[in-house]
Amino acid sequence: MRQQHVESNREQIAQENHLGIYMRDAQGSARPTGFQITIFLIFALVFAFGALIFLMTTVSVLRIQNWYLAAVGLVGTLVCGYFAYTSFRSILRRKYSLYLYQRGFIFQERSLLTVFRWDDISAILHTEKLDNLGHTNHVFAFQRKDGKQLMIDNTFADVLEIGEQVQRAVNKALIPEALAQFKAGKELPFNGLSVSQAGLKKGEEVLPWDEADVEIFSEVTISKKGEKRSWYQMPLQKFANVPVLIALIRYVRKGQEDWGTHLTDEVYSDFDVI
Known part of the structure; x- marks a missing residue:
């Protein structure tokens, strides 16, 4: 029930938020937190200690007939065992579900449902890290315009497929909106960088478009023309909304064919910014 x-x-939530047609879902399980593991170990140790006390008390009962101590030891042991069991069960039962729709997704943790519409997501970041066994761990981080954040990783078996599908859908919502704001003369913020028709802005310093060289490989690197020193530099895996920046670069570059810009084919194809 x-x-x-x-x-x-x-x-009902999908209908209220106009998410459209249901497409697919993905299941994941959360890794236990350090706090959960600590609580479990505490109750497990207390349970083991209580079992030892109960055993010693039972031996004592056989000698001095002290049934009161035996009862206390038994109750204490059972209580600690119960809490150890429930702590362990809560660790195992932390399951997540992600339900993908035409215009967004619903993330479910137990009975809590959270909606992320494509046009409500303001930032998306995909990072890759190698674990100790050499396996690649993919992490997709999403942030809504109201500041709500969500991350999915390899606890979802098909995280890469789901994450890239969400990323493509979000890009199709973000890029037209960003281009419209850019054409209207607004300033668009990125990671320590702002972009507008006037150029690229870092802090209070503005670098005009025709004076900028931009390279996007493993890092987003911006230099002043004729200078080797980087004016701005950020690892690609820490730079949210890279496809939006690429789309703006493409738009500006149409009118400035001599503007130095270097983008790998992988960046173009991976982010689907056409």
């Missing part, structure tokens, strides 16, 4: 209630709520 509870599962049916959650599914009914999810369908």
